Amino acid sequence: HLAESGGGLVQAGGSLRLSCVVSGGTISTVAMGWFRQAPGKEREFVACTRWSGSQTYYGDSAQGRFTISEDTAKNTIYLQMNNLKPEDTAVYYCAADTYLYSFTYYRGGEYDYWGQGTQVTVAS
Numbered sequence: 001h002l003a004e005s006g007g008g009l010v011q012a013g014g015s016l017r018l019s020c021v022v023s024g025g026t027i028s029t030v031a032m033g034w035f036r037q038a039p040g041k042e043r044e045f046v047a048c049t050r051w052s053g054s055q056t057y058y059g060d061s062a063q064g065r066f067t068i069s070e071d072t073a074k075n076t077i078y079l080q081m082n083n084l085k086p087e088d089t090a091v092y093y094c095a096a097d098t099y100l101y102s103f104t105y106y107r108g109g110e111y112d113y114w115g116q117g118t119q120v121t122v123a124s
Contacts, residue, residue: 002094007118010084014122018079020094020115027070028052031097032077034068035108036090036120045106046092049077057105061088084122091117 006018020032031050037043045059047068056068067080077094095111102110 002096002113002115004092004094004115004118007092007120009121009123012085012122012124014084015080015082016084016120018081018092018094018118018120020077020079022075022077022096025075025096025113026072027075027077027096028072029098029100031100031102031105031111032068032070033095033097033105033111034077034079034092035095036088036092037117038087038090041090043093043108044090045108047079048105050097050100050105059106081120084120086122086124089120089122091119093117 001023003021033048034046035043046062048057049068053070065083070077094115096113097111
């Protein structure tokens with residue numbers, strides 16, 4: 001079970017930190033990703049962490065502004081989002097991939113488990 005939190009309404013240029021608490025599994029044994037989906041748009045890869053944070057990957061829109069991290073003691077991953085823009089408005093989902101060796105971590109279809117999502121709205 002994956003449960004996201006931390007979404008909300010923020011002004012452009014502001015920051016938010018999303019959390020995803022994992023139960024029923026250990027995050028150090030899976031790859032964890034963040035995806036987002038805006039109305040009328042396809043789901044988009046945001047970031048991925050695996051091997052206890054030793055490998056991290058970012059989508060183009062997140063590069064330089066977002067940071068993914070994990071706290072294995074809390075079995076939780078985070079997405080720190082800075083300098084938010086109106087185009088970042090979307091529902092953000094965390095997901096778990098039980099296969100740690102995938103080269104296609106950016107594809108949502110690779111992931112086995114998904115959270116319910118948390119809404120992020122960035123006002124201009």
